[in-house]
Amino acid sequence: MFLGHFAVALAAKKAAPKSSLGTMVAACQALDLLWPILVLAGIESFRIDPGNTALTPLAFDSYPWSHSLLGTLVLGVVFGWFVAWWGGGLRSGVVAGSVVASHWLLDYVTHRPDLQWAPWLEQRVGLGLWNAPAAAIAVEGGLYLLGAGLYVATTRARDRIGSVGLWAFLALLAVLYAVNLSSPPPPNTQAVAVVALAIWIFVAWAAWVDRHRERSRLRRD
Numbered sequence: 001m002f003l004g005h006f007a008v009a010l011a012a013k014k015a016a017p018k019s020s021l022g023t024m025v026a027a028c029q030a031l032d033l034l035w036p037i038l039v040l041a042g043i044e045s046f047r048i049d050p051g052n053t054a055l056t057p058l059a060f061d062s063y064p065w066s067h068s069l070l071g072t073l074v075l076g077v078v079f080g081w082f083v084a085w086w087g088g089g090l091r092s093g094v095v096a097g098s099v100v101a102s103h104w105l106l107d108y109v110t111h112r113p114d115l116q117w118a119p120w121l122e123q124r125v126g127l128g129l130w131n132a133p134a135a136a137i138a139v140e141g142g143l144y145l146l147g148a149g150l151y152v153a154t155t156r157a158r159d160r161i162g163s164v165g166l167w168a169f170l171a172l173l174a175v176l177y178a179v180n181l182s183s184p185p186p187p188n189t190q191a192v193a194v195v196a197l198a199i200w201i202f203v204a205w206a207a208w209v210d211r212h213r214e215r216s217r218l219r220r221d
């Protein structure tokens with residue numbers, strides 16, 4: 001899942017208005033921010049296997065640290081604690097930690113059984129929504145529209161960076177998702193991992209845009 005993770009970050013702004021969208025994007029993609037680094041370091045691995053599921057040619061053979069439930073929960077607690085300690089307060093910390101955990105839940109729905117409960121447990125789980133492309137795209141697109149709608153309703157632009165920057169951010173993510181769906185399998189795993197590192201750019205972009213937006217007057221409580 002890709003857009004669905006961002007949807008959770010966008011929606012989280014309503015639950016934790018004090019936190020930056022950048023923090024929430026880092027939270028929603030914390031697992032996928034770590035994953036390419038672990039892959040490039042040779043600690044986790046995957047294969048290119050066209051048809052692995054209908055929607056992705058990637059076979060996630062081994063990602064026990066970044067994508068096991070236990071790994072996710074540990075990361076969520078650490079991330080949430082850090083957000084709270086860094087001035088976000090308890091509420092933002094709890095929301096950020098939950099957003100980290102939501103990544104595993106959404107991956108559980110979409111991936112074929114390749115997710116482990118814990119690094120040392122061999123059992124793999126996943127509901128495999130990726131094998132029903134129309135349903136997967138509808139769920140992901142629907143979540144994304146909902147999340148983006150919530151963020152736009154909760155905040156308003158203070159200047160052009162806050163408006164144009166946000167729309168460009170939202171549109172580029174949607175385009176990347178569509179391109180990824182319609183392009184041929186990637187040449188090698190190395191290239192996939194390097195491209196995946198681009199998610200870091202979206203964290204910075206979200207933080208930048210968020211600084212140019214404020215809470216909308218209607219929503220002040």
Ligand SMILES: [Zn+2]
Nearest residue numbers: 031032103107
């Ligand atoms: Zn993931």
